[in-house]
Structure formats: C-alpha cells, structure tokens
Amino acid sequence: MATKTPLQDPMIDPRTGEYAVIAPGHNFKSVTQKIAGIVLTSNTPLGWFGGLTVAGGVATLLLVALTWLFLKGVGIWGVTIPGAWGFAIINFVWWIGIGHAGTLISAILLLFKQTWRNSINRFAEAMTIFAVVCAGLFPLIHVGRPWVSYWLFPYPNTMNVWPQFRSPLAWDVFAVSTYATISVVFWYVGMIPDFGTLRDRATMPLAKYFYGLLSLGWRGSTRHWIRYETASLLLAGLSTPLVLSVHTVISFDFAVAAMAGWHTTIFPPYFVAGAVYSGFAMVLTLAIPIRKFYHLEDLITLRHLDNMAKVMLATGSIVGYGYCMEVFMSWYSASHWEFFMMWNRMFGPMGWAYWVLILTNLAIPLTTLWSRKLRVNVLYLFILSFIVNTGMWFERFVIVVTSLYRDYLPSSWGTYRATKWDYMTFVGTWGLFTFLFLLFVRFLPMIPMSEIRMMLPQTKVRPPGGSDAETVIEETV
C-alpha cells in the first residue's frame, strides 16, 4: 500500500477518505460465487492440506500430553504449593479472552450498526468457538479426575452432593458453559441462510445432502427473514451482557481470593478490555493470512484491518490504565503485602516477565497504532498481532504466578517452573485451534453471504417508476 498515494487508490471512498468496506464492482452473484466457491470447489488448495497436516501434528502433542496426564495425574505439571495455579489457568484465561473479540464483533458491533463487521464476523465467531474449546479443556483436565468433571454441574445424584454456589469457580462453570452454548447457537443461526445458498449451489450429491440438512430447508421467505432478523438481534442483545459477564466472572476467580495483587475491584473491567484486546489481535492473526490465501482482499479490506487496529488501540489503552492503577493502588493502599507484591512483580526473580508484558502489551502497540500508515500496513499488523498475544499471555502469567509464589509468609515462598508437559499441552492447543479453524474455512462459509449482499448498493429498493418504494407504500396506508 505504501506505493500508492491514498487518493489514487480505488479502494478509498472519495467522500469519506476511508477505505471501502467492499471493493467496488461487486454484485450479489459475484460475492456469492466468491465465498461459496471456497467451500464448494473440488480443488482443495494444496496449502490447505499442508496447513492441516502441520496443525494436526502440533495437535498430536496435546493428545500425547493429555494421555500422559490421564495416566499419571496433574503431578506431571509444574503446579505445586505455593504455585498451585499454573499454566492451566493461565492458558484458560488467555484462550477464553481471545474468544471475546468474536462475540464483540458479532454482537456488540451489530447493535452499534457497524456494518463493516459483516465481512469478519463469521470467522471471528468461529474463532470464539474454537478458542472456547481450547479454554474449556483446561479446567476439565485441571480437576485431577477429568472423568468425573460432570460433577461440576448441578445434577441429581445418589451421593446427594451439590455444587457450592458461593464459589467463583462454580460461577465459572455457568458462565463458560453458557458462553460456549450461546456462541455455537449464534454461529449456527447466522449460517442457516448461507447453508441454503450452499445447498442450492452444490453439485456433489453429498454436499447437497449435508448442506440441505444443515439449512433446515431455508428458502428465504420474507416472513422467515423478519423472524430471523429479530432472533439475530435478540441473540446479539443477549450476547453483549454475556460476553462482558464471562470475563468478569473469570476475574472473580482472582478478585474474590484474598491474595495481594488479586483482590482488586479493577479486575473485571480490565480483564474484559484485555480479552477484547487479545481477541482482536487473534482476528488479525487469522484474517491476514486468510484474505491473502483465498484472495479475499475485496471483502476483508484495509478498512477492516484499520478499524480492528483502532479497537486494539482503545482496548489496549484501557489495559494500560489497568496496569497503572494496579501500581498506583499498591502504593496508595498502604498495604505492606500489596506493596511487596508489586515490587516483587517488577523486580523479583520473575520481574523479567512483567517487563516483557509492558513491552509487548503497551510499549510497542500503544506507540505505533496511532499511525494510520502502520494501521494499514498488513505485515506490521500481522507481526503486531503476535506481539500483543504474547503480551496478553504474559499478563496472565504475571497475575497468576507472581501473586502466588511469594505470598504472605516468607517461609512458604517457593517458585514456579513449568514442565515440558505444561508446554506441550499449551502448544498442542494452538495446533487444535488451527486444525479446527482450517476445517472451518474449508467446509463452512467463512464470510456471511447474506450479510455481505445487504451491504451492496443494489439493495436499495427503488420501484420501476423511479420514486422511492416507501412512498408507494405510504400512499396505500
């Protein structure tokens, strides 16, 4: 993009000076063909197979690590006293935070009528679901006896034992399971009309059959569309408080505990902002290679990348405010323990992790994202998305580990060292995430066709006479 001066760029709308959300020249048929073609083609790109193999290989690490874990127990991990919470909770919070951007894009931006979101909302939702899959894995394997993890749910049993609802860990079960369910439902409901399109355009009998079943017989009837739009809006309205509550509840896992560095009221908003921050970084990590690989630059334009970078700038600033307040409150509280925790966090044996976090989460992104040139520099954003997600992972590492390993009583101090099984499990979830995502881009419509059609200029209703349709209708009323 650097080679073009902005005004000569055909992607720039001359009226607003912004990049267009959809490249000019598209019509209903061309967007449908482009998106459906990715799924319905019989020539799967070789690169896809390559990616699937690599991701599958990495996911195998997870399988191996989990098998060993189930054979030996959580003792193979680095968790011990005093660091009783290690990688499992760090990864859980990190992954679920990544998922939050998907819901933000699909729900909150829908309510704010940000139509540019239409191109990216489907795969951001898919990202949410796969991130929740990876996140949900950690509490389940962390319980020690994963084969009885259904005990977490309230169900009538012969032991007559029930969950304890005053514990944030029980709230977590409700928040995360609701989040997973509603995300899947929202995702599926959004895809029903597109399954109808795929059913009608498929040539292979098997594809016709499966997309036909998945479409539930969708035929685009106007009465159906109106109910569908109502349901989408309601789901968006419900997902918005849901997504805010999920990371709030997760922050309660920490904030309710009487540990220095955890017991703060700033945790809920700052966790939610951090979640959205890392989630948008992950959307960029996924969107940038996908638009290149499938030549979707017409539909996922620089406008999208620019806007996402702006959201990251805003949420990153909130996170930065959170860090400042943590430091300030540890001084202002006049609590010896809080003060020591912050000193230990910055200059203790694991102080390097704090400075990595400050560098990758604040220093690099919050200084550079102000520049529009960098916000539309695809390569820079791609690299930055990894930097930010590294930073967000270290944020959770710092929160979990630094508060635990040196708590109130110096005689109980210890340290935390992750084992190779910890690393294998974590790296394995990247493989699982990528594997699921690659399956998604191959078999499901990754951009919502019906919503893209609504963004085209041809949707303007003009009767054959030339006057506006609404005047035709108003005459009769």
Add this chain to the structure above:
Amino acid sequence: MPPREGIYGLLAEFNTPGELVHATELAHRAGYRRMECYTPYPVEEAAVALRFHKNRVPLVCLLGGVLGVTTAFLMETWIAVWSYPLNIAGRPLFSWPAFIIPAYEWTILFAGLSAAFGMVALNGLPQLYHPVFNAPNFRTGATTDKFFLCLEAADPRFSPGETRAFLEQFKPVSVVEVEH
C-alpha cells in the same frame, strides 16, 4: 391443510428488490393475501408490503429468560438452604447476592436458546420439502441474486389465467407455475 395436488401458486421472478416490492404492494392492493416473497437477504420493504409487522420471537425469548432466571435462582436457593446446606465462612445459607451470578447466566442461556429455537419453530423449520423448490428457477436464484413473489393458489382471489396476467404486467423475468 392446503390441497397436496395441483398448483401451489404462481412464482414471478424479478431482478431487483425494487420490482419485487412494487409487485408485492400492488398484489396486496389488488386483494391478494396468501402470498410470500423469497429473497436472498432480508428485504424489510417486502415485509411492509406483505403487512407482516409483528412476530412472536421476542415474546418467546422473554418467556425463556424469565424461566431461566427463576429456575436457576430457585435451584440454587433450594440446594444451598435445604438440600445441601454448607457453612462457608459463616455466610448465611441464603447468600442471594452470590446466587445472582449463575442466575444471570441462565437467564441469558434460556433466553438465547428460546430466541434461536423459537425462531426456527415459528418459521416451521426444519421443513426440507416445500413446493417452491419445485420451480426450476427457484434454487438457482432465490438464495443467490433473484427476488421471487409467489401468489398462492389457496387465495380466494387466485385464478391461474388472471393471476398470471396480473403478474405479467410487472415485467418479471418469468412467471412459473409451482406444483405441489
């Protein structure tokens, strides 16, 4: 139940949403009531022309939400106070502020599931067979780039010849008879 044999209706195909809305509006004025538009994306003006203003999805969603919050809160209260009372740091058995959080989550869970499944059920889906799929041009266009108006034979105003002539005046791409 409409008759399962013979003509289901006449299906007119248009290239633009404007033509569709115009035709629908005039069909309504001409007294047709049993009719439906089929479009590749939601066309709100078509719903206005069909006089389809209200739907019951919000009501179903509300009922689901109320059911969710009641279920969760009563379940928690019953478990914590009667079925399995535990002394947790001396807090009261009926610790209602703590119970709000799972109840909040279940409000959203039940309301969301009701909105989604309610929408599917009110739409009469899943319905894998429908007569309009028999029209040769329906599946190539209705979910891609064409706009359809179907005047159904069940309408008392319907007569094959007259209705066809009525639709032809809007210069559609085609008017097709749809069989059951």
